[in-house]
Amino acid sequence: MNLRGFSTLLRKELLRFWKVSFQTLLAPLVSTLLYLLVFAQVMSGRAEIYPGVSYREFLVPGLAMMAMLQNSFSNTSSSMIQSKVTGNIVFILLTPLSPLEIFAAYVLAAVARGAAVGTCVWLVSLWFFPRWPAHPVELLLFVLAGNLLAAVLGLIAGIWAEKFDQLAAFQNFLIVPLTFLAGVFYSIHSLPPFWRDLSRFNPFLYMIDGFRHGFFGLSDVAPAESLLIVGASAFALSCVALVLLSRGWRLRH
Amino acid sequence: MPSSPLLQVQDSAATAVPAIRVQGVHKAFGNFQALRGLDLEVRQGEFFALLGPNGAGKTTLINLLAGLTRPDRGVLQILGHDVRSDYKQARRAVGIVPQELVFDPFFTVGETLRLQCGYFGIRPDPAWIGELLENLQLSDKADTNMRALSGGMKRRVLVAQALVHRPAVLVLDEPTAGVDVELRQTLWKFIRRLNAEGQTILLTTHYLEEAQSLCERVAMMKAGRVVALDRTSQLLADHSRPSLTLRLPSGDQPPGDLAGRATLLADGRWRLPLVNFADTEQVLAHCREAGLVVQDLEVGAPDLEEVFVAIMQRSGQ
Incomplete structure (x- = not known):
C-alpha cells in the first residue's frame, strides 16, 4: 500500500477545492440559504409536516443534504473531467498509485467537501432554528454514506464524460432531478400513491430521509432501511468505479 | 550540493538487465496499426534517440512504457519490471516528460513538484527539488502558479516533475519543442550530467542535430517498425x-x-x-x-x- 502516495493525492484533492473555497464552499452555502429563506417565507403558513416540526425547520436537513450531495458529486466529477480535458491526469496515471488508492483519495476529498458544506449550512441555520440533532451518530452515518454515494457517482461520471457538456447533462438530467424529487421540500406521504411508490426507487430519498431522522427523530422510511439501501448502493457503485479504474476505462487507451 | 542518488552506477550484474526492453509489441487504434511487432532494447546508462516522422509510433511506444496505453500484445519492461504485471516497480523506475504541455493550474511550481514526489511514495527532498529548480533555471519560480509560466518554463517544470522521484530511466518526448536556444542548451547540459552520472535517457526529437550530438545509439522508426538501429557514428559512416x-x-x-x-x-x-x-x-x-x-x-x-x-x-x- 502506497500510503504516502494516497495521502498526497488526498491532500492535492483537498487543496484543489480549498484554493477556490469561494466557489466550492461559500457559493453553495449562499445558494442553500437563499432556498431556505425564500421557501421558508413563501411556505410559512403551511401546516407542520411532522408533529412539533415546522415546515421551515423541516427544510433545513433536506437542503443541507441536497447541498452536500451536489457538492460531493461535483468535487470528484469536476476534478476528473478537468484533469482529463487539460491532460494533467497523466501526472496521476504515470505514478505507482493503485486503482484503490486513487479511488479512496478522490472520494474522501469529495466527502470532506460535502461534509464541510453541510456543516456550514447547519451552523448558519442554527441562527434561525436552534435545534440540536436528535440522533447525532445516525446523522453522521448518513452524512458519510450519502456523501460517499454521491462522490462515487461523481467519479464514475467524471471517468465516463469526455467533454464538459456530457458531465453537465449527467448533473442536470440525473443528479439535480433525483435530489429535488427526493423529499427535500416535502414528505413523500403527501404525494399521490403512484408518485410515492415511484419515489421509493430514488436512492437520494433514503439519504435525505435518513439524515432528517438524525435531526428530528422522525422520517418517512425506517432509518435502518434507509441506511442499508444507501450503504448497499454506495458499495455497489464503489465496486463499479474500482473496476473502471482498474481497467483504465476512458483513462488508459 | 547534493548529488542525485538514483544515479549510482549499477554493478555489472545489474547492467545485464536492459533499461528498456520492448519485444514483439503490437498496438492498433481501430483500423490504424500504430506498432507492428516492435523490438527494441535500451541499455542501462545509454543516451538513446528514437527518431521517426510523425505517426511513426514513437509517442505510442512511450505511452506504452508509461502505462498510459495498453499493448495488444508483446512485452514491455523497464529495468526488468513488466509495465503491466509489475507496474508499480516499472513506474518507480521511469520518469516521463510528455510531449504535450500539460500542467495543473491550481498549484505553484514548488507544490507541483512536492505533490508529484509524494505520489511515488517518497517524502519530498527539498535539497533535490532545489537542485532541479536551479539546474532548470526555475529557482525564482518556485512560488509562482503554473498558469503564470511561459511555455518554455512549463516545459522545464515537466522535466523536473519527471525527475523529482529520482528515476533510473528518463524518457523525453520532444522536450525542446518550443524552447528557445539558450534554455535548450541549459536543459541539455543538465541532462548530459544526469546521463554521465548513470541515468538512462531515451529521447525523441525532430531536431536531429540534437540526437546526433547527444546520443550514442539511434533507432529510426517508420510506420510502427524500427527500420534502422545502430550506433550514431556507424549510421553516419554507413549513410552519410x-x-x-x-x-x-x-x-x-x-x-x-x-x-x-x-x-x-x-x-x-x-x-x-x-x-x-x-x-x-x-x-x-x-x-x-x-x-x-x-x-x-x-x-x-x-x-x-x-x-x-x-x-x-x-x-x-
Missing part, C-alpha cells in the same frame, strides 16, 4: 558522406568527371559528395587545372538528417 559546395563563375560547371557527381543547387552553387575530407584538395586541384576560379566554398560534415532522409526513403516502399 562529407560534401563540398562550390560557387563557380556564372555559366561554368565542375570540370571532367566531377560534373557527373555534382548537383546544381537552387542558389546556383554546386554540391559534390566527397569520399572523405581529404578528397577536398583533389576537387580543388581539378578546378585549378581547368582554370576555374572557385568564388565560394563550404565543406559539409556528415549529418544525421541526411541519414534519416536516406533511411526513410529506402524504407518507404
